[in-house]
Amino acid sequence: NAGVTQTPKFQVLKTGQSMTLQCAQDMNHNSMYWYRQDPGMGLRLIYYSASEGTTDKGEVPNGYNVSRLNKREFSLRLESAAPSQTSVYFCASKLQTSRAFFGQGTRLTVV
């Protein structure tokens, strides 16, 4: 009963490096989300995917790309990391009109 699994849990990048955050859910949910959480800013939506094959921008999409590989997996890519992208990233999934289930988060530091 894994729920939402995010990897990695911690990552340190140098400015300009790229990386992909992985997210997988085993609950057959249609919708998946990527948020970033910064002190005093709450959870801000980066991208979301309402169904396999579709993705849409959220509040803060600049500097990120996403891929909905299949119904289970939704990855977030940073092509050229910047210190402003230092944050805690959360992946979530849900069905329509249901609660969102969250992963444990990825703590990313860009130096």
Next chain:
Amino acid sequence: TQLLEQSPQFLSIQEGENLTVYCNSSSVFSSLQWYRQEPGEGPVLLVTVVTGGEVKKLKRLTFQFGDARKDSSLHITAAQPGDTGLYLCAGEWGGADGLTFGKGTHLIIQP
């Protein structure tokens, strides 16, 4: 994306006092959800309100959805130290595919 304004951002009160947290928007939401987040963890759902004017109670917590489905409130009666945490409201939109969070209320209940 829709925006949610949550207030207050920080609240520190004594055990036994009552408090109310507000969540407001100019947008109409399909539903309003309230989450609680512990340090190092993802948010966990407390309650969902769907119908305008709806009131739900969870022990000492009372949640209300505004008549126009644009705002919500969380009232805690006789707060206890165990209520300490980050409380987040979230609104569903776009056919319930979108999920936007407020900035959160950091609540500290002092013994």
